[in-house]
Amino acid sequence: MTTIESYAKLTDAAAPRGLIGSAPPVATGAEAKRKYRREPGFPVAILIAPATLWLVVFLLLPLISIFIFSFWKSTGHGMTPAFTIENYRAFFVTDGFFDPAKSDFLTPSVFIRTLWLTFRFTITTMAICLILAYPMAYFLSMQVQDFKWQLALFLLVMVPFWTSYLIRAVAWLPMLGRQGLINEFLVGIGAIDEPLSFFLYSEFSYTMALVQLYVVLAVGPIFFSLAKIDRTLLEAARDMGATPFQIFREIIAPLSLPGVAIGMIFIFVAVMGEFATAVVVYGGKASTTGTVILTYYVTGNYPFAAVNAFMLMVAMMMGVVIILRLVDIRKEL
Amino acid sequence: MARSTAESRRKARIKAGFSIYYVIFFIFVYGPMFAMFTLSFQGPRGGVTFPMRGFSFYWWEKLTGPSAVGDLKASLVRSLILAVIVMIITALFSTMLAMAFRKRFRGSGALFYAVMAGLMVPGTLLSLGLATMLRQVGIPPNWWSSGLAVHVVWTLPFGFLVMMAVFNRFDARLEEAARDMGADEWTVFKEITLPLILPGIVAAGLFGFTLSYDEFARTTLLSGAQNTLPLDINASLTQRVQPTLFALGTASTIFSLLMIGMFIVIYTILYRRSH
Numbered sequence: 001m002t003t004i005e006s007y008a009k010l011t012d013a014a015a016p017r018g019l020i021g022s023a024p025p026v027a028t029g030a031e032a033k034r035k036y037r038r039e040p041g042f043p044v045a046i047l048i049a050p051a052t053l054w055l056v057v058f059l060l061l062p063l064i065s066i067f068i069f070s071f072w073k074s075t076g077h078g079m080t081p082a083f084t085i086e087n088y089r090a091f092f093v094t095d096g097f098f099d100p101a102k103s104d105f106l107t108p109s110v111f112i113r114t115l116w117l118t119f120r121f122t123i124t125t126m127a128i129c130l131i132l133a134y135p136m137a138y139f140l141s142m143q144v145q146d147f148k149w150q151l152a153l154f155l156l157v158m159v160p161f162w163t164s165y166l167i168r169a170v171a172w173l174p175m176l177g178r179q180g181l182i183n184e185f186l187v188g189i190g191a192i193d194e195p196l197s198f199f200l201y202s203e204f205s206y207t208m209a210l211v212q213l214y215v216v217l218a219v220g221p222i223f224f225s226l227a228k229i230d231r232t233l234l235e236a237a238r239d240m241g242a243t244p245f246q247i248f249r250e251i252i253a254p255l256s257l258p259g260v261a262i263g264m265i266f267i268f269v270a271v272m273g274e275f276a277t278a279v280v281v282y283g284g285k286a287s288t289t290g291t292v293i294l295t296y297y298v299t300g301n302y303p304f305a306a307v308n309a310f311m312l313m314v315a316m317m318m319g320v321v322i323i324l325r326l327v328d329i330r331k332e333l
Numbered sequence: 334m335a336r337s338t339a340e341s342r343r344k345a346r347i348k349a350g351f352s353i354y355y356v357i358f359f360i361f362v363y364g365p366m367f368a369m370f371t372l373s374f375q376g377p378r379g380g381v382t383f384p385m386r387g388f389s390f391y392w393w394e395k396l397t398g399p400s401a402v403g404d405l406k407a408s409l410v411r412s413l414i415l416a417v418i419v420m421i422i423t424a425l426f427s428t429m430l431a432m433a434f435r436k437r438f439r440g441s442g443a444l445f446y447a448v449m450a451g452l453m454v455p456g457t458l459l460s461l462g463l464a465t466m467l468r469q470v471g472i473p474p475n476w477w478s479s480g481l482a483v484h485v486v487w488t489l490p491f492g493f494l495v496m497m498a499v500f501n502r503f504d505a506r507l508e509e510a511a512r513d514m515g516a517d518e519w520t521v522f523k524e525i526t527l528p529l530i531l532p533g534i535v536a537a538g539l540f541g542f543t544l545s546y547d548e549f550a551r552t553t554l555l556s557g558a559q560n561t562l563p564l565d566i567n568a569s570l571t572q573r574v575q576p577t578l579f580a581l582g583t584a585s586t587i588f589s590l591l592m593i594g595m596f597i598v599i600y601t602i603l604y605r606r607s608h
Contacts, residue, residue: 062462171365273455
């Protein structure tokens with residue numbers, strides 16, 4: 001085989017491709033076989049072994065154990081192996097659920113209501129974050145032309161992601177309250193006559209804090225998917241006489257959907273599992289499923305904490321599956 | 334001609350509108366932090382809300398003295414040590430994983446989702462699962478053992494995505510050429526691959542360091558007897574909130590910003606050198 005022939009064979013179009021990028025072509029032929037006894041590069045098994053082991057022990061096992069412990073029996077300050085669905089019954093129904101004479105007949109348990117409340121806060125937060133983040137990502141990717149400015153402005157918005165979200169939650173304290181900055185400001189400009197009390201420990205303040213804490217999680221992915229859109233497409237549409245609204249509806253919006261979905265998934269899972277902000281900004285006045293889980297852990301009722309955690313996990317998986325059903329994000333990964 | 338100036342004026346107006354929106358967004362995201370920063374210089378008689386009652390370093394000085402919460406300096410040191418270890422492991426694991434993902438292998442899909450799960454599973458669940466598991470087995474949790482374990486689970490997907498992006502734009506022909514010249518795998522890695530991906534490794538490390546340094550939810554039940562800094566901050570919330578907390582928050586945020594700045598500088602230098 002001549003050199004050129006073997007080179008042609010090496011760079012054959014059918015050369016195997018890795019999951020990312022192009023894998024080096026696998027050599028064929030006797031002389032090549034002598035040279036590469038195996039695929040070039042370090043063996044895959046060695047490369048993935050440490051991380052895989054780590055994930056199995058510290059991610060998979062804990063999640064499985066939550067499921068298992070949710071069937072165990074609580075002994076007051078510990079638990080014993082058992083198979084009881086009593087914990088689940090307590091999660092779903094109140095004592096008088098099936099008794100028409102009782103006042104709590106057919107009332108969902110407090111845990112179901114907490115999960116529902118957590119879900120409602122999450123959906124509200126997601127909606128507001130999307131409304132705030134999309135124009136921001138659009139501005140950064142479409143309106144800012146200079147790359148250096150784009151990067152700088154983008155980083156400036158994203159920096160809070162790398163700082164402590166607990167501290168950012170604490171930073172809300174001076175803003176809220178009757179003497180908080182928001183009330184002072186509104187009174188100052190004459191919008192209201194006297195301070196409003198709903199700016200502290202209220203659903204309003206909690207939602208606002210959540211939005212402020214998590215909105216950057218949506219800006220990032222939406223920005224990336226908008227930045228990837230081929231500008232010639234927009235140019236072509238404009239040349240064919242499309243209005244800016246048509247361009248947005250027909251090209252930009254559909255192509256940015258994967259980014260929107262990823263951002264929404266980030267916010268969904270983050271806010272569903274949230275508990276610290278609830279304590280700081282909501283003053284522990286109302287519970288989220290996150291705070292319920294911690295409360296039961298601290299009081300030593302591990303199986304019931306596990307039940308709440310498992311139901312939270314189920315709710316989250318359902319949410320993520322629904323989002324993935326609506327939008328195909330595989331192109332984005 | 335007149336039409337095009339009308340068009341460009343309209344465009345300029347839209348751009349101005351978006352710029353104003355950026356400023357409002359900026360104030361919304363950073364405003365509370367600035368309020369916290371200002372209030373940390375509250376006079377000794379001042380509280381946690383405005384107005385300022387004088388200006389002093391009283392609360393900052395209290396920060397360095399003995400506090401009701403515990404030994405802040407010790408927990409800061411713990412947080413830093415933990416962050417550095419997490420940074421190293423994240424950079425190492427995500428580089429190795431991304432290198433493996435350049436090839437086809439069985440179970441690559443499952444492994445990909447397992448890594449991403451670390452990003453999806455809320456800290457509360459992971460913390461609860463591992464804490465109850467360890468309790469049942471009888472192993473005491475510690476910030477440097479179980480705390481480290483869940484921190485890496487959280488930071489790994491970020492580092493992994495960074496490294497995937499790096500290898501996506503990587504020219505494998507360079508390695509190929511080195512191999513053709515008879516270099517063994519280690520030499521290829523050391524001389525060709527590593528210098529080219531080094532900026533990416535630094536970026537992966539940034540995620541490892543900052544996300545670990547600030548992590549709270551995952552450490553709640555897993556730090557054992559000794560607190561990390563975020564846990565101390567949380568503990569001080571259960572007591573009467575004083576401006577000391579704002580001083581602590583400001584100091585910690587400034588430190589985070591310095592670290593981010595440092596990482597970006599190192600990244601830029603390495604990136605320039607490798608291209």
